[in-house]
Amino acid sequence: MGSLKNEEEMEPIGGESSRDAVLYVNGVRRVLPDGLAHLTLLEYLRDIGLTGTKLGCGEGGCGACTVMVSHYNEVLKKCVHYAVNACLAPLYSVEGMHIITVEGVGSRKSGLHPVQESLARSHGSQCGFCTPGFIMSMYALLRSSELPPTEEQIEECLAGNLCRCTGYRPIIDAFQVFAKTDDAFYTNTSSSDLQSGEFLCPSTGKPCSCKSKGLNGAETCKKSTANEHNYEPVSYSEVDGSTYTDKELIFPPELLLRKLTPLYLNGFGGLKWFRPLKIQHLLELKAKFPDAKLVVGNTEVGIEMRLKRIQYKVLISVAHVPELNVLHVKDDGLEIGAAVRLSELLQMFRKVINERAAHETSSCKAFIEQIKWFAGTQIKNVACVGGNICTASPISDLNPLWMAAGAKFQIIDCKGNIRTIMAENFFLGYRKVDLTSGEILLSIFLPWTRPFEYVKEFKQAHRRDDDIAIVNAGMRVFLEEKGEDLVVSDSLIVYGGVAPLSLSAVKTKEFIIGKNWDQELLQGALKFLEIDIFLKEDAPGGMVEFRKSFNT
Ligand SMILES: NC(=O)c1ccc[n+]([C@@H]2O[C@H](COP(=O)([O-])OP(=O)(O)OC[C@H]3O[C@@H](n4cnc5c(N)ncnc54)[C@H](O)[C@@H]3O)[C@@H](O)[C@H]2O)c1
Ligand SMILES: O=c1[nH]c(=O)c2nc[nH]c2[nH]1
Known part of the structure; x- marks a missing residue:
């Protein structure tokens, strides 16, 4: 039997009485034994016979292992549902949660779920290996959406799923039947008229001239036919789910009542797994185990442990420490807890750009664009801001932006002392940051941009x-009006993928400050970039000419 008992010396911190570590899988309650801290959720699921979930790449890149996690979010006061890569999720990271696998969605025996039926009817499954992952990504999107998703959201939710047979078209078509359509097309209101006076056809959604004749039935515009596309589209009314006789799995009532408790469990080879729920507990653990690895999404640590065979002895899951999960809108910027997941951050950025003055959110817009291409949805649902920062990868998509945008990092030590450092000064070398073993990243402060201050992102990948960037960048310029001219008052240009760390173009900055914002400045800046971003012919990563072409 597994238990949530605290290690003896941790007793005063956790304080809760012992009880079973529990996980629900497809509505079935399961007690998690102690000793499984080395297992991933995928290994556990397959061990208990749920082999519909597949092991593909094992590094969160193919989506074959996608499952849906549901848990009660104390802050939002509701159940949240999201897709994750089971190949990277540590088993104990989902304690107290509900996992739905493809077996819990529908089957030929109990009837196919509409998502499965649509995929089958559209010939969206060939060898079938990737199919459960696609089903689960789409299923999680539908379960988590209050309104029908848009076509764009559907495509986005599948970005982390690979298929090597279908060429994607039948899969996308199968799922687009669940997309929200624009009701305005059917209401004959002015909103269906384009500004140019053109009319959008209710049948095709494209501009056409069928309005006056088509509506009284005398003449209808040409509808796209099955022959045109060489497939038979399935309409939502055809996929009515009538073959689906099972009930949709609900969130287990026990988990609504059950509060998370601190965890201390073990794994193979003496591995210890902690889940503190208070910052004080976390700091005490860090003091006791200075070499402990903090984990949130495990999308980096998991790869280090499995593929690079690095053995960590103590893992501390900080995903549920409230101080690391803050997301505060302040007068001067946004405070972001280090454990905030990228999908949560994305939602917050979208909210603030709707609510605040446009000039304040230039950085937020750049982050939204960069996070879009950062990774698949399953990764963004678990990977945290602090994990990406502290990994300090030379191709980090976000670190050049934190630096360029003038972000500040708050760092806390085991005694609770907090210091602040500019993001620009935090990265010291290849995967090396300004943190001692007793310190952790607490939060990030992103200032609002000022009028005439602009932040832009850049990413080039295969x-x-x-996909991982070949070269990426974050850039900021602050302009001042001087008479008729716009003069550069401040700037920072940071490149990734060109050095062992995200590299600030210092000479370029010096050159452009005080200069007029014009073509001459651009030509001069490019010359200085050649000096700042210097790649030797034998630079690690190769493709030197190609990489150089992005900054010269
Ligand atoms: N596997 C993929 O496909 C993929 C794709 C894109 C990004 N990523 C990864 O996303 C990661 C970010 O998310 P994650 O949550 O999964 O990371 P993680 O849980 O694997 O932790 C990554 C690193 O950050 C450290 N860390 C985390 N929080 C910290 C904190 N508050 N203070 C100090 N150190 C801390 C961890 O100890 C670890 O060294 C990036 O590191 C990036 O490499 C993975
Ligand atoms: O910032 C990042 N962007 C990525 O695309 C990526 N892939 C792995 N690790 C990554 N980090």
């Missing part, structure tokens, strides 16, 4: 979705 493909757009879910």
